[in-house]
Amino acid sequence: MDKHYGQIVEYRVRKNGYSISDLARSIHVNRRSIYNWFNQTHLKKEVIFQIGCVLRHDFSQEFPELFVSEDFKIVKNKSFKQIPDVNSEYANVENEMYKTKYVSLLEKYNELLVSAI
Structure with a gap:
Protein backbone atom coordinates (compact mmCIF):
# COMPACT_ATOMS: atom_id res chain seq x y z
CA MET A 1 0.00 0.00 0.00
CA ASP A 2 1.31 3.47 -0.94
CA LYS A 3 1.90 6.13 1.68
CA HIS A 4 -0.17 9.28 1.45
CA TYR A 5 2.59 11.85 2.00
CA GLY A 6 0.19 14.76 2.42
CA GLN A 7 -1.79 13.06 5.17
CA ILE A 8 1.38 12.09 7.03
CA VAL A 9 2.69 15.66 6.91
CA GLU A 10 -0.72 17.06 7.90
CA TYR A 11 -0.89 14.70 10.87
CA ARG A 12 2.51 15.92 12.09
CA VAL A 13 1.59 19.60 11.59
CA ARG A 14 -1.65 19.22 13.51
CA LYS A 15 -0.12 17.02 16.22
CA ASN A 16 2.51 19.69 16.86
CA GLY A 17 -0.30 22.26 17.09
CA TYR A 18 1.32 24.43 14.44
CA SER A 19 -0.95 27.02 12.83
CA ILE A 20 -1.52 26.58 9.09
CA SER A 21 -1.25 30.35 8.66
CA ASP A 22 2.08 30.47 10.50
CA LEU A 23 3.38 27.53 8.48
CA ALA A 24 2.35 29.19 5.21
CA ARG A 25 3.99 32.46 6.26
CA SER A 26 7.17 30.65 7.29
CA ILE A 27 7.69 29.03 3.90
CA HIS A 28 6.30 31.96 1.90
CA VAL A 29 3.26 30.31 0.35
CA ASN A 30 -0.45 30.86 0.85
CA ARG A 31 -2.64 28.72 3.09
CA ARG A 32 -4.37 27.17 0.08
CA SER A 33 -1.04 25.70 -1.04
CA ILE A 34 -0.62 24.04 2.34
CA TYR A 35 -4.09 22.48 2.14
CA ASN A 36 -3.41 21.35 -1.44
CA TRP A 37 -0.20 19.67 -0.27
CA PHE A 38 -2.12 17.85 2.46
CA ASN A 39 -4.37 16.36 -0.25
CA GLN A 40 -1.50 15.14 -2.44
CA THR A 41 -0.47 11.50 -2.38
CA HIS A 42 3.15 12.38 -3.19
CA LEU A 43 4.98 15.54 -2.16
CA LYS A 44 8.31 16.85 -3.33
CA LYS A 45 11.19 16.10 -1.02
CA GLU A 46 11.95 19.84 -0.76
CA VAL A 47 8.42 20.64 0.46
CA ILE A 48 8.58 18.00 3.18
CA PHE A 49 12.03 19.23 4.19
CA GLN A 50 10.87 22.85 4.46
CA ILE A 51 7.90 21.86 6.60
CA GLY A 52 10.17 19.70 8.76
CA CYS A 53 12.50 22.66 9.33
CA VAL A 54 9.65 24.92 10.36
CA LEU A 55 8.17 22.29 12.68
CA ARG A 56 11.65 21.25 13.85
CA HIS A 57 10.67 17.68 13.10
CA ASP A 58 12.82 14.90 11.64
CA PHE A 59 10.74 13.42 8.80
CA SER A 60 13.32 10.69 8.23
CA GLN A 61 11.25 8.52 10.57
CA GLU A 62 8.12 8.82 8.43
CA PHE A 63 9.94 8.91 5.08
CA PRO A 64 13.07 6.73 5.30
CA GLU A 65 12.99 6.39 1.51
CA LEU A 66 13.51 10.16 1.13
CA PHE A 67 15.63 11.22 4.09
CA VAL A 68 18.24 10.04 6.53
CA SER A 69 18.44 11.38 10.05
CA GLU A 70 21.50 13.47 9.11
CA ASP A 71 19.36 15.53 6.72
CA PHE A 72 17.50 16.96 9.70
CA LYS A 73 20.54 17.46 11.91
CA ILE A 74 20.04 21.23 11.80
CA VAL A 75 16.43 20.72 12.97
CA LYS A 76 17.53 18.83 16.05
CA ASN A 77 19.83 21.68 17.07
CA LYS A 78 17.99 23.61 19.78
CA SER A 79 19.67 26.88 18.79
CA PHE A 80 18.22 26.68 15.28
Missing part, protein backbone atom coordinates in the same frame (compact mmCIF):
# COMPACT_ATOMS: atom_id res chain seq x y z
CA LYS A 81 16.41 30.00 14.85
CA GLN A 82 17.07 30.73 11.19
CA ILE A 83 13.58 30.31 9.76
CA PRO A 84 11.62 32.38 12.31
CA ASP A 85 14.19 35.23 12.18
CA VAL A 86 14.15 35.37 8.40
CA ASN A 87 10.38 35.31 8.34
CA SER A 88 9.92 38.03 10.94
CA GLU A 89 12.27 40.30 8.99
CA TYR A 90 10.41 39.46 5.78
CA ALA A 91 7.06 40.19 7.45
CA ASN A 92 8.31 43.55 8.76
CA VAL A 93 9.55 44.61 5.33
CA GLU A 94 6.32 43.49 3.70
CA ASN A 95 4.20 45.30 6.32
CA GLU A 96 6.21 48.48 5.86
CA MET A 97 5.75 48.27 2.08
CA TYR A 98 1.97 48.00 2.42
CA LYS A 99 1.88 50.78 4.97
CA THR A 100 3.75 53.08 2.59
CA LYS A 101 1.38 52.23 -0.26
CA TYR A 102 -1.63 52.84 1.97
CA VAL A 103 -0.39 56.26 3.09
CA SER A 104 0.36 57.20 -0.51
CA LEU A 105 -3.17 56.25 -1.59
CA LEU A 106 -4.68 58.21 1.29
CA GLU A 107 -2.70 61.30 0.32
CA LYS A 108 -3.85 61.02 -3.31
CA TYR A 109 -7.44 60.55 -2.14
CA ASN A 110 -7.23 63.64 0.07
CA GLU A 111 -5.83 65.68 -2.84
CA LEU A 112 -8.76 64.58 -5.01
CA LEU A 113 -11.24 65.55 -2.29
CA VAL A 114 -9.68 68.99 -1.89
CA SER A 115 -9.61 69.63 -5.66
CA ALA A 116 -13.25 68.58 -5.98
CA ILE A 117 -14.41 71.23 -3.51
Whole structure:
Protein backbone atom coordinates (compact mmCIF):
# COMPACT_ATOMS: atom_id res chain seq x y z
CA MET A 1 0.00 0.00 0.00
CA ASP A 2 1.31 3.47 -0.94
CA LYS A 3 1.90 6.13 1.68
CA HIS A 4 -0.17 9.28 1.45
CA TYR A 5 2.59 11.85 2.00
CA GLY A 6 0.19 14.76 2.42
CA GLN A 7 -1.79 13.06 5.17
CA ILE A 8 1.38 12.09 7.03
CA VAL A 9 2.69 15.66 6.91
CA GLU A 10 -0.72 17.06 7.90
CA TYR A 11 -0.89 14.70 10.87
CA ARG A 12 2.51 15.92 12.09
CA VAL A 13 1.59 19.60 11.59
CA ARG A 14 -1.65 19.22 13.51
CA LYS A 15 -0.12 17.02 16.22
CA ASN A 16 2.51 19.69 16.86
CA GLY A 17 -0.30 22.26 17.09
CA TYR A 18 1.32 24.43 14.44
CA SER A 19 -0.95 27.02 12.83
CA ILE A 20 -1.52 26.58 9.09
CA SER A 21 -1.25 30.35 8.66
CA ASP A 22 2.08 30.47 10.50
CA LEU A 23 3.38 27.53 8.48
CA ALA A 24 2.35 29.19 5.21
CA ARG A 25 3.99 32.46 6.26
CA SER A 26 7.17 30.65 7.29
CA ILE A 27 7.69 29.03 3.90
CA HIS A 28 6.30 31.96 1.90
CA VAL A 29 3.26 30.31 0.35
CA ASN A 30 -0.45 30.86 0.85
CA ARG A 31 -2.64 28.72 3.09
CA ARG A 32 -4.37 27.17 0.08
CA SER A 33 -1.04 25.70 -1.04
CA ILE A 34 -0.62 24.04 2.34
CA TYR A 35 -4.09 22.48 2.14
CA ASN A 36 -3.41 21.35 -1.44
CA TRP A 37 -0.20 19.67 -0.27
CA PHE A 38 -2.12 17.85 2.46
CA ASN A 39 -4.37 16.36 -0.25
CA GLN A 40 -1.50 15.14 -2.44
CA THR A 41 -0.47 11.50 -2.38
CA HIS A 42 3.15 12.38 -3.19
CA LEU A 43 4.98 15.54 -2.16
CA LYS A 44 8.31 16.85 -3.33
CA LYS A 45 11.19 16.10 -1.02
CA GLU A 46 11.95 19.84 -0.76
CA VAL A 47 8.42 20.64 0.46
CA ILE A 48 8.58 18.00 3.18
CA PHE A 49 12.03 19.23 4.19
CA GLN A 50 10.87 22.85 4.46
CA ILE A 51 7.90 21.86 6.60
CA GLY A 52 10.17 19.70 8.76
CA CYS A 53 12.50 22.66 9.33
CA VAL A 54 9.65 24.92 10.36
CA LEU A 55 8.17 22.29 12.68
CA ARG A 56 11.65 21.25 13.85
CA HIS A 57 10.67 17.68 13.10
CA ASP A 58 12.82 14.90 11.64
CA PHE A 59 10.74 13.42 8.80
CA SER A 60 13.32 10.69 8.23
CA GLN A 61 11.25 8.52 10.57
CA GLU A 62 8.12 8.82 8.43
CA PHE A 63 9.94 8.91 5.08
CA PRO A 64 13.07 6.73 5.30
CA GLU A 65 12.99 6.39 1.51
CA LEU A 66 13.51 10.16 1.13
CA PHE A 67 15.63 11.22 4.09
CA VAL A 68 18.24 10.04 6.53
CA SER A 69 18.44 11.38 10.05
CA GLU A 70 21.50 13.47 9.11
CA ASP A 71 19.36 15.53 6.72
CA PHE A 72 17.50 16.96 9.70
CA LYS A 73 20.54 17.46 11.91
CA ILE A 74 20.04 21.23 11.80
CA VAL A 75 16.43 20.72 12.97
CA LYS A 76 17.53 18.83 16.05
CA ASN A 77 19.83 21.68 17.07
CA LYS A 78 17.99 23.61 19.78
CA SER A 79 19.67 26.88 18.79
CA PHE A 80 18.22 26.68 15.28
CA LYS A 81 16.41 30.00 14.85
CA GLN A 82 17.07 30.73 11.19
CA ILE A 83 13.58 30.31 9.76
CA PRO A 84 11.62 32.38 12.31
CA ASP A 85 14.19 35.23 12.18
CA VAL A 86 14.15 35.37 8.40
CA ASN A 87 10.38 35.31 8.34
CA SER A 88 9.92 38.03 10.94
CA GLU A 89 12.27 40.30 8.99
CA TYR A 90 10.41 39.46 5.78
CA ALA A 91 7.06 40.19 7.45
CA ASN A 92 8.31 43.55 8.76
CA VAL A 93 9.55 44.61 5.33
CA GLU A 94 6.32 43.49 3.70
CA ASN A 95 4.20 45.30 6.32
CA GLU A 96 6.21 48.48 5.86
CA MET A 97 5.75 48.27 2.08
CA TYR A 98 1.97 48.00 2.42
CA LYS A 99 1.88 50.78 4.97
CA THR A 100 3.75 53.08 2.59
CA LYS A 101 1.38 52.23 -0.26
CA TYR A 102 -1.63 52.84 1.97
CA VAL A 103 -0.39 56.26 3.09
CA SER A 104 0.36 57.20 -0.51
CA LEU A 105 -3.17 56.25 -1.59
CA LEU A 106 -4.68 58.21 1.29
CA GLU A 107 -2.70 61.30 0.32
CA LYS A 108 -3.85 61.02 -3.31
CA TYR A 109 -7.44 60.55 -2.14
CA ASN A 110 -7.23 63.64 0.07
CA GLU A 111 -5.83 65.68 -2.84
CA LEU A 112 -8.76 64.58 -5.01
CA LEU A 113 -11.24 65.55 -2.29
CA VAL A 114 -9.68 68.99 -1.89
CA SER A 115 -9.61 69.63 -5.66
CA ALA A 116 -13.25 68.58 -5.98
CA ILE A 117 -14.41 71.23 -3.51
